[in-house]
Amino acid sequence: MNVTGHTRGSSSIRDVAAAAGVSYQTVSRVINGHPSVRQSTRERVLAAIDELGFRRNATALALARGRSRAVTVLTANTTHYGYASILQGVEEAARAAAYSVGVGVLESADEAAVTVEVQRAADAGGGLIVIAYDPAGVRALESVPAGLPVVGVVETPASDPTGDRPWVWTDDREAAYEVTRHLLSLGHETVHYVAIPSSTRRTSARTGGWRQALKEAGAPEPPPVQGGWGPAGGHAAGLELARDPSVTAVLCGNDDLALGVLRALHEAGRSVPGEVSVAGFDDAPHSAYLTPSLTTVRLDFTGLGRAAFALLHGVLEESAPVAPRRVSVPELVVRESSGRPPA
Amino acid sequence: MNVTGHTRGSSSIRDVAAAAGVSYQTVSRVINGHPSVRQSTRERVLAAIDELGFRRNATALALARGRSRAVTVLTANTTHYGYASILQGVEEAARAAAYSVGVGVLESADEAAVTVEVQRAADAGGGLIVIAYDPAGVRALESVPAGLPVVGVVETPASDPTGDRPWVWTDDREAAYEVTRHLLSLGHETVHYVAIPSSTRRTSARTGGWRQALKEAGAPEPPPVQGGWGPAGGHAAGLELARDPSVTAVLCGNDDLALGVLRALHEAGRSVPGEVSVAGFDDAPHSAYLTPSLTTVRLDFTGLGRAAFALLHGVLEESAPVAPRRVSVPELVVRESSGRPPA
DNA sequence: CTGAAAGCGCTTACAG
DNA sequence: CTGAAAGCGCTTACAG
CATH class of the missing domain: 3.40.50.2300 (Response regulator)
Known part of the structure; x- marks a missing residue:
């Protein structure tokens, strides 16, 4: 316990520094892979990190950097096949990129309710992926404040549906x-x-x-x-x-x-x-x-989810290439339920 | 831009304070509903908040408080009916309590892979809900470090499967x-x-x-x-x-x-x-x-998800009552596919 | 009822 | 190559 009443759970950068006999700035350099650290110093720090089981605090990182490795998916539904598969695709890609993924459900298409959810999602930090297959989703995508990184998963667009915002779709x-x-x-x-x-x-x-x-x-x-x-x-x-x-x-x-x-x-x-x-x-x-x-x-809904994340990732890392927008070509699967009409 | 290179997106507690002509501590009191603030002061602050569109930064809040209003669901799957419905239930209850919800998928039951996912979930701050219906989930629940708030969603237990940890189940x-x-x-x-x-x-x-x-x-x-x-x-x-x-x-x-x-x-x-x-x-x-x-x-899987969140919520808010553990009684639904055996 | 200080755990320039 | 300072945006005692 200290003056502000915190109980320290795990070790901090300062504990590591003390254990390694360096300043905490040097520890910061090591965990960020900064090149200008003497090899022997680096090794001592790494050993201390290992010994103390140090893990860098993601919250503090996000606060200091002003952004976090997080994406939240805004959707009207999480259980229907298409929606659930998109979410699954986003999660796969996000996990591979070491991003955390959040989900916010739009229970109503009501303007006020949608705004509240968009705000909550924005509060989480990081980027947004909005599934705009229904009125709630479309409205959510529209009401994302400018400047917030977002990509929309949309229906086949007649014209560009989200202004200058990036979006993906399957035809x-x-x-x-x-x-x-x-x-x-x-x-x-x-x-x-x-x-x-x-x-x-x-x-x-x-x-x-x-x-x-x-x-x-x-x-x-x-x-x-x-x-x-x-x-x-x-x-x-x-x-x-x-x-x-x-x-x-x-x-x-x-x-x-x-x-x-x-x-x-x-x-x-x-x-x-x-x-x-x-x-x-x-x-x-x-x-x-x-x-x-x-x-x-x-x-290919999971592919669509992965593509949405890839696009968002590009935006967030500011290395955004011109991304493909149409993700995949649909495939007709003929089975028993269709045949010739009765004579 | 300031010395550390941040571009300030939205307004902070200090901007509000300046606009209202008070110190930022007073703003903090107002947004936390602290009683000892003069009515007229409170109104001025509220007006400034409204005018500037101030939203309290969740990351800073989490860092200062040492915990965040967040729950992450660890699961081997997000699309199968039972799993998806539990997730849906958690999200509903979490949203109602103004918690954010994250999801981490356990793609493998491999010990190392599971540990990585548990760590990532722990890094997100807040509490954990682990769906332990399969080997990956069971292993994840076991490897959650002590001291981290967690509740397990488990199969009907022969004996208490998670030691002293809270858990919910449907029979x-x-x-x-x-x-x-x-x-x-x-x-x-x-x-x-x-x-x-x-x-x-x-x-x-x-x-x-x-x-x-x-x-x-x-x-x-x-x-x-x-x-x-x-x-x-x-x-x-x-x-x-x-x-x-x-x-x-x-x-x-x-x-x-x-x-x-x-x-x-x-x-x-x-x-x-x-x-x-x-x-x-x-x-x-x-x-x-x-x-x-x-x-x-x-x-009742969504009920199970809601119950899991309620239990976790109790743990996190430290007002944990002795929670019910068996969530619901299963209901037999007889339809056309069952009948008498052939004579 | 309200303000000034110290702190959460990290990063980013700035010095040496 | 490494350390001391200032800052991210908030909260929590501590003074008045």
């Missing part, structure tokens, strides 16, 4: 376009769409890709059905679509939605793919094992 | 016991088990509950089949079990495993539940929407 517009074309090529007259909540008031990238494919094929454009994020929403949407006998092909905004649609069609007595074809989005781990196994399009 | 031994009894009560001669990797070299809690139910019923005890964590492993295990015509009931260590088993039985032409009953573990979001929908046992 889900293209992906939606590809799956829709796949279904049309099987002979379906049109493809219905069960949508995930869009990131903005306007059309989402996935909806856009689907619509474009229909347009090019001269197919009718049925209104998208809103499905939410999970199987329950997909189930409700599926029951609705099952009532319409003209529906022969359904594209879903993600694989969980597709799972619910599959179930709804089963309950309605409509066979897949015999009477209705179903396709998902993301290629979640379970999709290959459903019965029928799910036709879907694979997106 | 998965009981859960396994219940599902097994459910299957036996339907008339099955015995129940086969597809296991998730155990947390230690010894029997896991789930395996133990299953075995106990068999023992009490005088049923034969077939050797557990190792399935790993995901549907692919379940699929392989399912194909193996499908070859044995005497198998009429299969319990799986989690719902993803069950999904793979369901698929394997389908491929082998064995109907569920007509010929074989299948039950899972966890009640993941998709399980109710599978065809057949999955009989399983619901575990």
Whole structure:
């Protein structure tokens, strides 16, 4: 205990200095790999560090340097496949670079609530990665104060969505376009769409890709059905679509939605793919094992997370190269749930 | 810029003091809600804070106080349902308490690798929550240095697994016991088990509950089949079990495993539940929407995460009450995948 | 009720 | 090559 009431847990730079018989500045030089330290001095310091089990205090380092090796991921969700995989990718890359990773959840898209979360994330020091796939995320990205290092993970952008801020994306517009074309090529007259909540008031990238494919094929454009994020929403949407006998092909905004649609069609007595074809989005781990196994399009979310971190890392270390922005090309995976329409 | 090269981003306690015409100590008192500040002074300071957009620097606070409002979750995985839900629960509770939450992934159970991760987590300051459901997590919990605030999320413990450290658990031994009894009560001669990797070299809690139910019923005890964590492993295990015509009931260590088993039985032409009953573990979001929908046992993982944080919070604020340790009672959910054995 | 001092554990120029 | 000083932005006793 000293005057300010601290109990000293571990040893400090000064303890090491005392043990090595040098000043603490010299210890600082050694732990920072500064070249101008005599070899014998360095060795004595290193020995003392080892003996005392010294670890440099990250908090003090951050305060003295004015920045910390930390990144916090701001996201509306941590459990859905896409979000969770991006977080996983960020963590992998951050760990490799010896950065700590924090996570802040945006529970509401409400302006005040979002601002509070962004502030909290900013308070943590370090940089920010914002997953802007939904209204809360988009708003968060917009409200990051200028000067704070941030990269956005965004949907396929119509135009640059974040001003001059760096961002990464995987081409889900293209992906939606590809799956829709796949279904049309099987002979379906049109493809219905069960949508995930869009990131903005306007059309989402996935909806856009689907619509474009229909347009090019001269197919009718049925209104998208809103499905939410999970199987329950997909189930409700599926029951609705099952009532319409003209529906022969359904594209879903993600694989969980597709799972619910599959179930709804089963309950309605409509066979897949015999009477209705179903396709998902993301290629979640379970999709290959459903019965029928799910036709879907694979997106590299962990790669996206790694790319987001790499970009942020460049910004933080001020060695930022012109980074690639489109991370990967989506891959169509055709399985049992899609086939020719009934004759 | 000043002598040490810092560029001052936002305003400090001193700027506020200057603007309010008081000393910075008084500002400190105001932001800490200290009672002995004259009302008029307080108002002037508050006005200055508002005007300058002052936010107290969390790093400096942590350094001065010697501890930070932070928790880091150490886990082998962030995407599997149980792990992801625990993390979600921790984040919810931490956010409500204005704690920041970090996450560190234990990619290997290797002793050196685990130690590195524990050290990194400790460096972040604040407390630790370790998910000890697997060898990496168990080892991490063991190697947390004494004196560091930590709570473990553990399997049903045979005896106190972490010495004097606080821990929380949900009763998965009981859960396994219940599902097994459910299957036996339907008339099955015995129940086969597809296991998730155990947390230690010894029997896991789930395996133990299953075995106990068999023992009490005088049923034969077939050797557990190792399935790993995901549907692919379940699929392989399912194909193996499908070859044995005497198998009429299969319990799986989690719902993803069950999904793979369901698929394997389908491929082998064995109907569920007509010929074989299948039950899972966890009640993941998709399980109710599978065809057949999955009989399983619901575990409250987010509640577990919240409880872990509450316990840690108590430890950190030194107001630790004797906390409840068993968080919730598992709930059997009977759906379509279980039924009577074939005649 | 309010201010001046010392300290948290580190870094960055500045001297020698 | 190495040491003494000043500073990061805050808090905690200590004086008045």
